[in-house]
Amino acid sequence: MLPRVGIHAPSTYTIRWHLLRHQQALCAREAARRLPISRGGNGGSIVFVSSKASQIGSPHEYADYAASKGAVDSLTLGLSKELAQDGVRVNTVRLKYTRQLVIQIELKDLES
Secondary structure, three states: OOHHHHHOOHHHHHHHHHHHHHHHHHHHHHHHHHOOHHHOOOOEEEEEEEEOHHHHOOOOOOHHHHHHHHHHHHHHHHHHHHHHHHOEEEEEEEEOOOOOHHHHHHHHHHHO
16 A cells, blocks of 8 residues: 555556556566577676665655665566576666656646
8 A cells, every 4th residue: 555646646656657667677678588698698787777765665755656666676686686697787776866857747736
């Protein structure tokens, strides 16, 4: 249950969840098909972008955002173990909290 999700329209939550979770997973899937040495690739790196929110949960703000970034962190951990022996490194760059455009728009909507 994500209590603050109720302040947003369902479409806003769905779009955020899709963009933040599915896009990175789909890109990783394609990289995992092409990079492994066992599949004819040269090895390489997959780098995800996460957020400090995944560690602190973003209480009273964006728990849904934090959850989607937590999914990225879990994906990183799983793929790094699956692909390591095939010459593929998987890492995450975890950013501090920033006022991203999508958050700025939502804050503006909440203020009006």
